[in-house]
Amino acid sequence: MQDNRQSRSEIDILKSQDAVVDVVIIGAGPAGLTAALRLRQLGYRIRLIESSAQWPRFNIGEALTPGIKNIIEMLGATDALANVNYLTNIPTCLRWQEQEPQWLKASGSAIVNRAQFDAALLVHAQQQGIDIARPASVQSITGAADDWTITLLNNGISQTVKARFIVDASGRNGHRQFPCAERLSALWIEIRNENIAAGIHNTTRVEALEHGWLWGSALPDNRYRIMWVGDPRSPRKHNPKQPQQWLATQCASSHLFNSLASVTPTQPLKGCAATPGFAFDSWQDGRIKIGDAAFSLDPVSSSGVEKAMRFSLIAAVAIHTQLSGDSVNHKTLAQDFFQHRLIETCARHSYWTRSYYAQAWCQEKAFWQLRSQPWQPVIGNPGDDENTQTLLAALAQELAQLNHYHPVPLKSLAQFDVTRLLSFDSNTTWVTTHCVIDNLVTNQTALYHPSVERPLAYLEGEALLPHLNILQKPQTLSSLLNNLACRMPLEKAQKIIAWLWQRGIIASV
Numbered sequence: 001m002q003d004n005r006q007s008r009s010e011i012d013i014l015k016s017q018d019a020v021v022d023v024v025i026i027g028a029g030p031a032g033l034t035a036a037l038r039l040r041q042l043g044y045r046i047r048l049i050e051s052s053a054q055w056p057r058f059n060i061g062e063a064l065t066p067g068i069k070n071i072i073e074m075l076g077a078t079d080a081l082a083n084v085n086y087l088t089n090i091p092t093c094l095r096w097q098e099q100e101p102q103w104l105k106a107s108g109s110a111i112v113n114r115a116q117f118d119a120a121l122l123v124h125a126q127q128q129g130i131d132i133a134r135p136a137s138v139q140s141i142t143g144a145a146d147d148w149t150i151t152l153l154n155n156g157i158s159q160t161v162k163a164r165f166i167v168d169a170s171g172r173n174g175h176r177q178f179p180c181a182e183r184l185s186a187l188w189i190e191i192r193n194e195n196i197a198a199g200i201h202n203t204t205r206v207e208a209l210e211h212g213w214l215w216g217s218a219l220p221d222n223r224y225r226i227m228w229v230g231d232p233r234s235p236r237k238h239n240p241k242q243p244q245q246w247l248a249t250q251c252a253s254s255h256l257f258n259s260l261a262s263v264t265p266t267q268p269l270k271g272c273a274a275t276p277g278f279a280f281d282s283w284q285d286g287r288i289k290i291g292d293a294a295f296s297l298d299p300v301s302s303s304g305v306e307k308a309m310r311f312s313l314i315a316a317v318a319i320h321t322q323l324s325g326d327s328v329n330h331k332t333l334a335q336d337f338f339q340h341r342l343i344e345t346c347a348r349h350s351y352w353t354r355s356y357y358a359q360a361w362c363q364e365k366a367f368w369q370l371r372s373q374p375w376q377p378v379i380g381n382p383g384d385d386e387n388t389q390t391l392l393a394a395l396a397q398e399l400a401q402l403n404h405y406h407p408v409p410l411k412s413l414a415q416f417d418v419t420r421l422l423s424f425d426s427n428t429t430w431v432t433t434h435c436v437i438d439n440l441v442t443n444q445t446a447l448y449h450p451s452v453e454r455p456l457a458y459l460e461g462e463a464l465l466p467h468l469n470i471l472q473k474p475q476t477l478s479s480l481l482n483n484l485a486c487r488m489p490l491e492k493a494q495k496i497i498a499w500l501w502q503r504g505i506i507a508s509v
């Protein structure tokens with residue numbers, strides 16, 4: 001009797017959670033949680049929907065790059081993560097460029113218990129006033145931008161939520177993505193530290209082999225993970241239906257893992273797809289994809305979590321721009337900014353990955369050859385819609401720019417001749433670029449020069465225009481400094497001129 005009454009009141013509470021919010025976010029991984037927390041900081045009402053009944057739920061992706069620390073601070077979550085188990089100062093033994101293994105110093109990365117990490121962020125989100133439905137699943141979505149109706153099953157109870165914007169942060173699974181590289185998959189096992197030789201369990205190990213690479217990672221809680229990443233066809237061809245045997249063979253044939261080839265794993269072998277990909281429909285009117293749902297990266301960079309979180313911050317700015325603005329112009333700005341950053345993220349990662357694969361000692365082997373070639377998206381497939389074609393062309397252009405970008409060595413300030421006039425280098429141009437000001441996307445005029453990776457609107461926190469307009473005519477250093485010093489501290493003006501001169505953006509004439 002008592003139990004029935006309790007469950008009735010639970011049902012009433014869940015039913016009463018029919019709600020009107022600003023943004024519904026689907027998926028409480030790092031991407032969804034970051035977007036939820038940032039949008040909450042910007043004053044929005046959020047409903048976060050997570051399907052996993054098991055929580056904390058298992059997840060790989062536990063090596064976190066140092067850049068995550070700033071994001072955590074920005075989200076005010078440092079204290080919330082204080083009890084998450086992690087390892088740091090782990091040295092890496094690398095057999096990649098050289099056949100001879102090299103020891104690298106610890107890089108400032110942390111290896112966390114991802115289940116605990118995500119769970120602690122979720123608790124923090126709840127404490128910040130984010131409304132969480134878990135375990136819950138979306139049953140239907142109807143409506144349009146600014147007026148969506150989402151029906152969900154929350155703990156078995158049907159609820160309706162009205163929202164202005166929907167964010168899909170449900171991860172890589174179940175999303176069709178355009179592959180940005182040759183196919184990859186990952187297979188892994190976990191072993192207990194006590195079953196492996198001392199000297200291995202507190203290390204990270206990475207080794208390039210003929211058909212792919214092996215990654216050994218010390219994990220919190222006395223675990224060690226051995227992962228093979230390679231072409232999914234290799235295990236099928238060499239060890240059909242016996243992927244565990246394939247992993248053992250790869251370890252046995254390696255230098256860094258051969259003593260681990262026959263260690264008994266704590267659980268059955270696991271595996272997943274790992275092909276880098278990109279979802280062209282990531283921006284639709286009032287409905288976007290972020291994190292792995294929008295782009296998935298090659299695990300070789302171990303930066304998926306940071307990139308997913310960083311992109312969520314970008315998405316939050318785009319959403320804020322659209323929701324707080326009242327003109328078509330805001331919508332266009334938000335979409336352009338979002339899509340441009342998405343393309344930039346994918347292109348840069350693709351470029352970096354290709355260069356890294358090209359450095360492997362075994363790079364003449366087929367697996368490595370295929371992944372070291374510049375990747376070029378095929379444009380003009382008859383089945384591609386207009387948006388896909390535009391994004392593919394933008395992606396190709398971004399990749400071409402990266403392939404041609406060669407940073408010039410910085411000029412020594414000792415060569416600076418104070419007696420000569422200064423002017424813009426002939427390759428310097430002004431372009432319009434997106435800048436985020438007060439969390440809103442704006443268009444700004446920026447300097448562009450082949451020696452910088454991207455257009456530059458601000459230096460030292462100062463807008464370059466109109467300050468540098470004076471350089472349309474050659475100036476002496478003192479007249480330039482005097483002019484700038486009327487608008488900013490002299491020291492700052494000196495730093496800006498030195499920075500631009502060292503890169504050849506302004507030159508002595």
Ligand SMILES: Cc1cc2nc3c(=O)[nH]c(=O)nc-3n(C[C@H](O)[C@H](O)[C@H](O)COP(=O)(O)OP(=O)(O)OC[C@H]3O[C@@H](n4cnc5c(N)ncnc54)[C@H](O)[C@@H]3O)c2cc1C
Pocket residue numbers: 026027028029030031032049050051052057059060061062063064065136137138169170171172186272273274290291292293297299302303304305306308
């Ligand atoms: C083999 C491999 C190794 C990797 N190693 C690393 C690494 O060492 N370091 C690193 O930084 N990154 C690594 N990554 C990448 C990293 O795991 C991901 O980039 C990161 O988890 C992406 O975060 P996300 O929030 O987008 O997605 P996820 O972490 O996948 O979170 C998605 C969430 O959405 C929920 N969900 C799914 N469907 C629904 C639905 N329909 N409704 C509601 N909720 C739903 C899921 O339960 C989950 O909680 C690795 C990836 C692979 C493939």
